[in-house]
Amino acid sequence: MEELALKSNSIGSGNERIREILLVLLVLCAIGFLILTLLKELGKDSAGAQSVLKTSKQALVRYFIMNLAIVFVALVIVNYISVMRNHNFDLSSKGQYSFSPTAVKILKNVDKEVEVIAFYPRPLENSPSSDKANSFSLRRIRPDLEIYLDQLKSLSPQFKTRFINADVELDDLAEFGQVSNGTILFRTKKPFAESGKQYAEQRLSIREKGDLEDLERKIVQAVVNITTEEKNIYFTQSNGERFSSIFQNLPNEKIGILSNSLSFLNFKVKGLGIAEGWPSRIPENTDVLIIAGPTVAFSKEAQTAILDFIEKKKGKIFVTIDPKGTENFNWLLEKSGYEFAKGPLSQVQGQAGMILAKSFRKHPIEEALSRKDMGAVFPFAGYFVPRTTLEPGGKNLEAFPLMESGGESILDKNNNGKQDNGEERRNVILGMILKTIPKVQKEETKQNSATGLSELQQGSTEQKKDSPIGLADSKQDSQNNPNSPLTPSPKGENETPSKNKDTDSKEEGRIVIFSGTSWITDQFISYGTNYELATSSITWMYQDLSLSSIQPKKEEVNTASLTEVQKRVVWILGMFIFPGLIAFVSSVALIQKRKREGEES
Known part of the structure; x- marks a missing residue:
């Protein structure tokens, strides 16, 4: 059987x-x-x-x-x-098994052959080596996946799909490395493949029925990531960064998992040192520059090279700060009206320096996070605060808070992992996005800031006359109170990811900066949504893809609850009325038939 x-x-x-x-x-x-x-x-x-x-x-x-x-x-x-x-007719209420117009437009324009390999057992197939409970869940969702993935071939002939049972068809797994059932692999061949890395690939984990709700977004994001033109990504390594040789022999502190993963996401990973002309210049073919936790401050020459790369070349930079190091990047943050505070921060009781960040602002990076409800494990980090005074040059970068700690984080002054007297709970910014301000917007900002400054000076003069405390004490209170009106709010003009939505990624410099580095190390990157947050932040640098129009397809089950009277009525109808009605109609029909037969005879 x-x-x-x-x-x-x-x-x-x-x-x-x-x-x-x-x-x-x-x-x-x-x-x-x-x-x-x-x-x-x-x-x-x-x-x-x-x-x-x-x-x-x-x-x-x-x-x-x-x-x-x-x-x-x-x-x-x-x-x-x-x-x-191969037209598909999706008769489900919310188009559960079809792609939205936005996804169709993106997927039809794919110009590379994409292999889609789904590792799932067949509905009636069992294997002694598989977990029974997990295998049942995977067998249950395979028919839905077959319907969904089969539409890729109708959208574009570039897609090739197939299913493999990783527990049974072991001979077919050699070319895919370490895989298990419940995984969908998207891959495309690189034009000039290096040894062992001939494919750009991304894997999706779909193990339960609920994972299908967000499957469309994940498919589109994965296809875009692997089919985009290969990018050059440079890691700085001359200032004690995690990519440097200093940390290669420290398994918990290096960033090997991240750098290896980027090579599979269609990036060509390289180190940036003296041989490449650093720090006097950044190579012309640099698409993304990563500065991962420098422990030694950058020289003026390096700072100038980085600023020129952002402002003049509209470069893309991913930055993580090491609070224990001497580089705080205030020379960069001051251009956005923020500065770095070393902390320390704590949230988890008894674990000093440990933060679980679950507060994300609406942004394309946030949209790509499938496990954001688990939060990002963010240990040993500082935070960003608005500057009380702006530099004479004003703002050159537009800031948008991406990730916050939530109201449960403690400004743990003695770093003992608990809240003591004099320590407050506060929601602080852990990750930000900085963008270069277009010229038109920059002129408007200068005019608004000049007008606001004159009004602030006029108001402060009146306040000094009316209040014996004075403005200085008010400023100090505003720094301690995050809800104070004098605290520069991260919201307001920066509430949206970008004022100029028509600005192309090539026309603006982009920086994603985080107040900690340990979260991307090999020790912590596998926790929570850390890996997705790091890779999504880097891939967003050169993409203008927003998945907000692709909504999750949640299957709503409408349940009706009956009262006792309604239940009694249903019972009477089912047990007596309907059977009696059927018997009555049958009897009438039988009597009429016999009458007709008697008349004919």
């Missing part, structure tokens, strides 16, 4: 199923026409109308052949459309 079940479930693609159904319909139609012809033949009991019967018989045969030819042509046309066009 198990072999029969395996054979019955090893049917090919959806097109083969349609052809089989059409063949069955053709056979049934032929049998139907034959039976109809025979019944009409038997119904002719008049012996004196043989000539008429012969003519009628020929007409029936002629009509049968004609109708059969018409049905055959129609079935051939339907079969051709199903194979060549």
